[in-house]
Amino acid sequence: MQNITHEVKLKMRQRRFVTHPLLTPFSMLACLFTASLLSAAAQADDVADRLADSLSVNGQSMPVEAVTETPMDGVYHVRLESGESFYTNADGSHFLVGDLYENAPDGLVNLTEQEHNQERADALAAVPDSELVIFRGADEPKAIVTVFTDPSCPYCARLHDTIPELNERGIAVHYLAFPRAGMGSQAATTLQQVWCSDNRSEAMTQAKEGQTISSTANCDNPVAGQYDLGKALGVQGTPAIILPNGQLVPGFVPPERLSAMLGLDEE
Numbered sequence: 001m002q003n004i005t006h007e008v009k010l011k012m013r014q015r016r017f018v019t020h021p022l023l024t025p026f027s028m029l030a031c032l033f034t035a036s037l038l039s040a041a042a043q044a045d046d047v048a049d050r051l052a053d054s055l056s057v058n059g060q061s062m063p064v065e066a067v068t069e070t071p072m073d074g075v076y077h078v079r080l081e082s083g084e085s086f087y088t089n090a091d092g093s094h095f096l097v098g099d100l101y102e103n104a105p106d107g108l109v110n111l112t113e114q115e116h117n118q119e120r121a122d123a124l125a126a127v128p129d130s131e132l133v134i135f136r137g138a139d140e141p142k143a144i145v146t147v148f149t150d151p152s153c154p155y156c157a158r159l160h161d162t163i164p165e166l167n168e169r170g171i172a173v174h175y176l177a178f179p180r181a182g183m184g185s186q187a188a189t190t191l192q193q194v195w196c197s198d199n200r201s202e203a204m205t206q207a208k209e210g211q212t213i214s215s216t217a218n219c220d221n222p223v224a225g226q227y228d229l230g231k232a233l234g235v236q237g238t239p240a241i242i243l244p245n246g247q248l249v250p251g252f253v254p255p256e257r258l259s260a261m262l263g264l265d266e267e
Helices: 002-017 025-055 112-123 156-161 163-170 186-196 200-208 224-230 255-259
Strands: 064-069 075-080 084-087 101-104 107-110 134-135 145-149 172-176 239-241 248-250
Touching: 025 064, 075 112, 101 112, 107 112, 112 239, 112 248, 134 156, 134 200, 145 156, 156 163, 156 200, 163 172, 163 255, 172 186, 172 224, 172 255, 186 200, 186 224, 200 224
Parallel strands: 145 172
Antiparallel strands: 064 075, 075 084, 101 107, 134 172, 145 239, 239 248
């Protein structure tokens, strides 16, 4: 009996120090590190979800669209349904309004602007061509710019006059509607007439030239939705040019400068 007990204890000691052949000390550390990262990521997701449900000011819930983790420990980026954004700590007790920068080796990088640009690019990519007024040249465009426009805006008309040159430079223009004075304005009615026309590009040119458009404004059209989209993307005036990377460029830009901004002069 004593020999059997001694043998069992010996085997138990041996098992305690046996390492699984697939789990070397390095791989064990790697597994622990991976588990730690997954745990941290899960905790960050939990905090983001909790903030999205619980953020409030003066007892009123905030209209949160999304909460995402930032590279700074314990700091989260909050985007509201209105398009506004700010930063908060993990319990929502402190807010910070402004841009977050990365102090990178090559200089400061505006991470907030990069995120806004990506949001704009994603939102515009979801708009079907059937809801746009498109001006493009005969050849395949080298770049596409999206422009929120208003027919009552003088600088919009000025930009429209440059479209032939833009097309020659390989730049296609995709128009979205943005009546600056709101959906109750004459500009909104004119834009609805443009979108209800059989030939939208021709009607858009007529609108820019101040001509009367014969089509009705009562068809099923996306003008109101595009106006709301523009506000959500940070558009405050027209023309508002959005580059392919989502960067918002307010106001009129001459063709040569726009071409340089798109990197076409380097080709």
